[in-house]
Amino acid sequence: MKSAGIGGKPMDRNSQSLVNIAYNTGPVMWAGQKLSLEDQINGPMKNPNIMATDIPRLLNLLNTTPAYKQRFEQAYPGEEINLASIGKAIANFERSILSQATPFDQWLAGKRNAMTGQQLRGLRLFTNEKKTNCVACHRPPNFTDYGFHNIGLASTDIGRYQLQQMPVLMGAFKTPQLRDVEHKAPFMHNGSLKTLMEVVEHYNQGNLRATVGEVSVDIRPLHLSAREKADLVAFLKALSGPVQKMAAPILPE
Numbered sequence: 001m002k003s004a005g006i007g008g009k010p011m012d013r014n015s016q017s018l019v020n021i022a023y024n025t026g027p028v029m030w031a032g033q034k035l036s037l038e039d040q041i042n043g044p045m046k047n048p049n050i051m052a053t054d055i056p057r058l059l060n061l062l063n064t065t066p067a068y069k070q071r072f073e074q075a076y077p078g079e080e081i082n083l084a085s086i087g088k089a090i091a092n093f094e095r096s097i098l099s100q101a102t103p104f105d106q107w108l109a110g111k112r113n114a115m116t117g118q119q120l121r122g123l124r125l126f127t128n129e130k131k132t133n134c135v136a137c138h139r140p141p142n143f144t145d146y147g148f149h150n151i152g153l154a155s156t157d158i159g160r161y162q163l164q165q166m167p168v169l170m171g172a173f174k175t176p177q178l179r180d181v182e183h184k185a186p187f188m189h190n191g192s193l194k195t196l197m198e199v200v201e202h203y204n205q206g207n208l209r210a211t212v213g214e215v216s217v218d219i220r221p222l223h224l225s226a227r228e229k230a231d232l233v234a235f236l237k238a239l240s241g242p243v244q245k246m247a248a249p250i251l252p253e
Contacts, residue, residue, distance in 0.1 A: 003191070005050040013157070014191035019180045022095035026146045030173045030189045031160045037091035042083055055083070062086070067252030099179040100241035107238075115238050122235025125228055132203075132222050132232070143178035143239065152208025152215040155190045161213070170213030182240035196233045204229060 003015040013030050021028070027035050034040040045053040062068045062081045072081050072089070079085050104123070106114035115123070126134045137145050148160040150171040160169040173189040187193040193202060202208075206221025224232070 006048070006052045009049055011050060013189050014186060016176065017180065017184050018094050018097045019099050020142050020177055021097065023142055024146065027174075031162055032148065032174055033163065037094055038084075038087040041087040041090045058086075059083075065252050071252075097244065100244060102179070102241040103238040104235075105241070116234065118231050118234040119238040120235075121228075122231035122233070122238070125224075125232050126235055132224070133218065134203075134232075136218055137175045138178055144175045146175065148172040148174055149216045149218070150210050150213045151188075151202075152210045152219055153188055153190060153192060153202075154211050155192070156211050157190065158212055159189070167214070171210050172213065172216075178236065178239050180240045180243075182237045183243060196236050197229065200224070200229045200232050 003011050003013070005011045016030060021037065024037075026032065028037055028040050034043065044050040045058075046055065059082065062072070069081065072079070072085060075089065076085050103114045103119065107120075125132050126138075129136070137147065137149060139145050148169055150159070150168075151173075153171075155171070157173075158170055160172040160174075176184075176187075181187075182196070185194055185196075187196070187199050193199050203219065204222045204224045206219060208215050208219055
């Protein structure tokens with residue numbers, strides 16, 4: 001299942017989490033199409049299948065609404081209200097979306113009962129280089145290496161290869177961060193996996209064949225037992241904290 005755009009039309013890829021995007025290093029988006037959040041903002045607005053925004057109408061609305069003009073002047077003194085300043089405003093809002101303290105964080109801080117025995121077993125599996133080596137790509141504190149990998153999904157999307165023509169990047173996509181991952185279903189760039197257990201099952205199979213490109217050499221059969229798979233899922237859930245709720249804003253008229 002992929003994310004829906006304008007009129008409910010499915011988009012080419014699943015939407016990514018914005019949690020802790022403030023700490024992102026390198027390009028953004030699944031294939032690294034944009035160098036920064038500010039660069040990325042305009043793409044969805046202009047895309048007829050995603051937001052289909054009438055840009056001239058948007059700019060006219062913002063420039064003729066006193067409350068918007070006042071707020072833009074407060075945030076960006078002396079700057080025009082244009083796509084560049086709109087991009088900065090949205091990007092800065094996105095950077096405010098941060099994960100809250102998780103059971104894992106509390107455990108690291110010394111609260112030894114913050115994680116269950118099952119979650120601790122999952123942590124040991126997650127960081128065991130000889131067993132699963134999940135930590136090779138999902139490195140703390142955000143549990144990502146910000147790199148691009150082909151993980152053997154049934155997808156014809158060429159991924160990073162679209163921008164960087166290296167054989168190893170055919171079908172490769174950016175490693176997602178795992179903070180608040182419990183709340184991010186469906187998973188993967190194409191939204192093909194519905195649950196965390198399905199994700200663990202995918203990696204447990206190993207010997208995967210990608211539809212395009214070659215699967216990363218780091219992907220191999222894990223030979224996990226049912227208990228070990230459940231332990232890994234439990235640990236992944238320990239990386240999720242309280243959901244940051246946001247009230248709908250009151251828009252200027």
